[in-house]
Amino acid sequence: MSSLRSASSSRSAPRVSASTTFSDYAVTTATRLLGSAGVDAGQGTRALRTMLSPWGARRIGTRPGWHSDVCADGSPIEFSAAFSREGLQVRALVEALPDRLSSSSAQKAALALTRGLTQEFGAAGDRLAEVSDLFLPAENPTGFAMMHAAALSPNGGPEFKVYLNPNANAGMTGIERTRAALDRLGFAKAWTAVTEYAGRGFDLDRIVYFGLDLVDGPGSRVKVYFRHYDASPAELDTRMEISLQHESGLLGAFCRQLTGSDSEVRAQPLVSNLTFTTAGGHQPVSATLYVPLWLHTASDRTVRDRISSVMRGMGLPVGRYRSLLHHMARRPLASGRGIHTYASARVQHGRPRLTTYWSPELYDRYPPARYQRG
Secondary structure (H helix, E strand, O other), X not given: OOHHHHOOOOOOOOOOOOOOEHHHHHHHHHHHHHHHHOOOHHHHHHHHHHHOOXXXXXXXXXXXXXOOOOOOOOOOEEEEEEEEOOEEEEEEEEOOOOOOOOHHHHHHXXXXXXXXXXXXXXXXXXXXXHHHHHHOOOOOXXXXXXXXXXXXXXOOOOEEEEEEOOOOOOOOOHHHHHHHHHHHOOOOOHHHHHHHHOOOOOOOEEEXXXXXXXXXXXXXXXXXXXXXXXXXXXXXXXXXHHOOOOOOOHHHHHHHHHHOOOOOOOOOOEEEEXXXXXXXXXXXXXXXXXXXXXXXXXXXXXXXXXXXXXXXXXXXOHHHHHHHHHHHOOOOHHHOOOOEEEEEEEEEOOEEEXXXXXOOOOOOOOOOOOOOOO
16 A cells, blocks of 8 residues: 555645655655754755755655665655653664666765765765775675665754665675674674674574764764564563673563564564774674564554653653654554654663654555565
């Protein structure tokens, strides 16, 4: 069912049609979200326009030409909001759409976007350059090339990061590519933590993304993302004790409250990451759990209620979350389950941090399962 064709008009957010451009949708939505969050909409939308140039001028259409890795329904844009007791951050994630349906063309679009962020905002690309040949191979590339994210806060300018594809071609395995990248970036010893964390083997704890902050400094992060098959929340909670800031017990309960299950999350696998910084050395400074939501509930209304309950328990601002969701949703929450894609949680300096991730549902309000094993 396409949300473009069947979503009823909503007072929450403007209507979107097949003739709407990606930029028009994204900038309008970002303006509403940033205004609600108290973030400078001018600087935020400027960053987003750069991230959407030039492909954002295309019309959305009724089905994805390039089925993006950003959202379950193939939408190439995702918004999210990170809540903590210290403040609120709004984020946007995009995958630059290629001119042709090929990974080579996707690489060109991604590199052009990176150059734009470097020139317009001074995004730091030195570390990305160190590993570009690994993740953007010239020979027989496959899959997505790169995704770009911007984090927008009430204080300070936008901060950018990229997500790279460990399975960029058949010339190296994702394991080999990730280990080589960590080595080049000065984190060779971190591989011990990665292999210990994936203790069941890389088939069940699969490396799926490699993340880099496009900023300089000892706190600049390198992230290794895993997709976990047949893993219980309690098991992952225990394994995350490998990080310096983990608080045992939080994530198992977090997952249980959001999915309504104590057992393995089978409908859609759990995702997590380990974060490394120069300041933290070879030990992960944090670990984050991402709980898939769209196949574990009947509707986004149920997800909203579950997230609200979790946030109250964490002492986080439920009203801010609901206000942002109101500006994001373009239909009644009970009439679909595709807006909420993931929710994540981690402990930062002893304080809980929760992030909710939202799909624009440009193509489907009931997206199917993705990333099934085998």
